[in-house]
Amino acid sequence: MQAFLTKLLVLISSCFFFVSCTTPKHLLPLSKGNSTTLSKDNFKPIFKDNFKSFLFKTTLTYGDKFQQGGLLALKQLSEGNYRTVFMTKFGMTLFDFEFGENGFVVHKVLEQMDRKVFLKIIEQDMEMLLSRGILGNKAIEFEKNKRPKRKIVFKTKLNKKTHFFVQEGKYKITEIHQNRAVSVLLSKYIAKIPRSIDIQHHKIPLTMKLTLLKH
Amino acid sequence: MTRYTLFFIAFLAYTNSFAQSFQPMKDSKDFQQKLHAIAAKTTTLQSDFVQIKHLDVLSEDIESNGKLFYKASNKLRWEYTTPLEYLIILKDGKVSIKDEGKVSSYDLSGNKTFQKINEMMIGSIQGDLLINEADYTYEFKENSANYLVVMYPKQKKVKEFMKSINIYFSKKDYSVEQVKMLEQSGDYTLMKFKNKKTNASISDKTFSIN
Numbered sequence: 368m369q370a371f372l373t374k375l376l377v378l379i380s381s382c383f384f385f386v387s388c389t390t391p392k393h394l395l396p397l398s399k400g401n402s403t404t405l406s407k408d409n410f411k412p413i414f415k416d417n418f419k420s421f422l423f424k425t426t427l428t429y430g431d432k433f434q435q436g437g438l439l440a441l442k443q444l445s446e447g448n449y450r451t452v453f454m455t456k457f458g459m460t461l462f463d464f465e466f467g468e469n470g471f472v473v474h475k476v477l478e479q480m481d482r483k484v485f486l487k488i489i490e491q492d493m494e495m496l497l498s499r500g501i502l503g504n505k506a507i508e509f510e511k512n513k514r515p516k517r518k519i520v521f522k523t524k525l526n527k528k529t530h531f532f533v534q535e536g537k538y539k540i541t542e543i544h545q546n547r548a549v550s551v552l553l554s555k556y557i558a559k560i561p562r563s564i565d566i567q568h569h570k571i572p573l574t575m576k577l578t579l580l581k582h
Numbered sequence: 583m584t585r586y587t588l589f590f591i592a593f594l595a596y597t598n599s600f601a602q603s604f605q606p607m608k609d610s611k612d613f614q615q616k617l618h619a620i621a622a623k624t625t626t627l628q629s630d631f632v633q634i635k636h637l638d639v640l641s642e643d644i645e646s647n648g649k650l651f652y653k654a655s656n657k658l659r660w661e662y663t664t665p666l667e668y669l670i671i672l673k674d675g676k677v678s679i680k681d682e683g684k685v686s687s688y689d690l691s692g693n694k695t696f697q698k699i700n701e702m703m704i705g706s707i708q709g710d711l712l713i714n715e716a717d718y719t720y721e722f723k724e725n726s727a728n729y730l731v732v733m734y735p736k737q738k739k740v741k742e743f744m745k746s747i748n749i750y751f752s753k754k755d756y757s758v759e760q761v762k763m764l765e766q767s768g769d770y771t772l773m774k775f776k777n778k779k780t781n782a783s784i785s786d787k788t789f790s791i792n
Contacts, residue, residue: 422644424666424683436681442640451637451685456668457648458635458763458771460743475767478742581667 400507405523409508411537413553413561414496418443423564423577426454430572437461439577441496449497450474464489466499492566494574495542495551500525547571604730610722613729614713620756626784627652633662634772657789672789678791685791718747727753742766755780 403409404456414421425436437455444450463475464541471490473481480486506523511533521532531543538561539560541550548569555562560582566575605612613776628651648662656671669680678687717740719734729751735741745764752759759779761773 375775420640420642422665434681438635438644438666440637440640440644452637452639454635454644456645456662456666457631457645460637460765462770463637463639475743478739 374377378546386468400509400520400522403506403508405502405504405506408533409519410498410506410521410532411540412502413496413540413551413564414498415429415559416560417446418582420582421579422581424580425578426574426576427453428572428574428576435461438580447499447551449499451493453571462489466490466497488573492549494525494527495540495549496564496566498540499580540568597610604723604725604728607722607724607729613722615723617751617756623781625654625781628784629775629778630781632772632776634776635769636772637769640768651784651788653784653786653789659788660714660728660788667727671789675791680791687791728759729753729756738740 388452399516412490420440423439425437425439427433437453437457440452440454442450444467448465450463450465451464452460461477462473462480465472465474471486473486473580476486499525504523504525506521509520509522511518511520517535519534524531524533533541533543535541538553539550540553540555541548550567550569552565552567553561553563554565560579562579564577564579566577568574594790604641616725628649629649631648633646633648635646637644646662646666647664648660653657656672656674658670660672662668667682667731671788675690676687677690695718699719717736718733719736721734723730723732731749731751733747733749735746743765747763748764749758750756750760750762757778758775759774763771
């Protein structure tokens, strides 16, 4: 098992190495942007401000080389503080992370998953899902393309880091990191909550598919 | 590979915390002998199960339901039905898995991990699990209704995430009623078995993945 996971993580790391040599060219050139403040009117967070907890059926896939299914629980501990636990279908905890005032806290992670690159991916993906602290932030808004292919690009700072978010309609948000990009596709809304969330990494075949079971 | 190893771990994780206090078992050798004798006479076994995952951080436990079928000497169907569907079949030296409609099959013979999983799963049902002193230390307890075997892992890597496996047997028929895997954090996975049937007829079709 360890050898297999190590191989997977090496694959992911290698992909990041090569991806990091490129720049997000598809964002360029950016037109002159307008200053704005991120709000519910111009930026749609994936979840409501306050929620109790969500339980998702989750599948983590790396191409055809790796697939790990299980359950992902996401709980809001208090305003701005969240806990997420990923477990196998048999109840074995794979990781248990907290996001909040104390930053990213690893409560538990399976030894084979305890790799810097893996933890960083999960941290950034979950932060994107939660959009923690993004509303109310100052941002520069750019417009790319005209309808129907119109995209809105937001450049903002979170935790002293510059972030680019590309919003395509209501149901797709892409974050452009310094060396990678990841899209979140939302569908099957019921009571304003997306039942289906697909997290797709660009240029590397890493995906996380979430299906809401309980909230 | 991860999922199979984790399955093996979780399979051993059934549990329950019966409130009634347990005392050291008076005659653990007699218990083991009877358990083994009954297991030897068991040709089939079927049961519904409820799996409860307790996380201190969550206000509600996470509950999954499913069914298991076993036919001596090496056929097992382990199936989750809600809230998600997932099926594992062990048969004739092969393991087949159906997840979201996708079927995968693996040969046990060329893979030591799969062999170990197979041995442990079948061994659990047959009662042979209680002789694995290389990997576990044991405590044998009882109260008026149940026998309790507490297994403490010896291996460092297993100890990191698992404190103990508590297996509760009925005193009436020596069948497993609950299994609880306690993690070091205090979180646990509890498996409760109900509607158990022993030596009832089970069609071989039950052990087909399709």
